[in-house]
Amino acid sequence: MAIAAGMALPAMAKAKDRAQTVACISNLRQIDLAKHQWATDKKKPAPAVPTWDDLQPYLGMGNGRIQCPKGGEYTIGPVSTSPTCSIPGHALPKTGQAPVATRRQ
Numbered sequence: 001m002a003i004a005a006g007m008a009l010p011a012m013a014k015a016k017d018r019a020q021t022v023a024c025i026s027n028l029r030q031i032d033l034a035k036h037q038w039a040t041d042k043k044k045p046a047p048a049v050p051t052w053d054d055l056q057p058y059l060g061m062g063n064g065r066i067q068c069p070k071g072g073e074y075t076i077g078p079v080s081t082s083p084t085c086s087i088p089g090h091a092l093p094k095t096g097q098a099p100v101a102t103r104r105q
Helices: 002-042 052-059
Strands: none
Touching: 002 052
16 A cells, blocks of 8 residues: 555655646646737737736636645736736747647656
């Protein structure tokens, strides 16, 4: 029994980490889409940087904020760049690249 638990725990920890990475990347996509919608609606140029308050109507979070499931901090940044997360490996994939969480290691 102890051997099975010893083998299962690392696999479960890895699965949890992978799920958190996927959820964070999904959040980054939502933030990026909200930024672009905000810029389009408000006729803002690519270098414009929205605030969290600006993005609330586009995120559907009420008065809450999207949070990284692993506790990272999101940086919105200009409309022309992708939002970022402070956790290494939590990033939107570059165009034409498979998402980090789905690439084989």
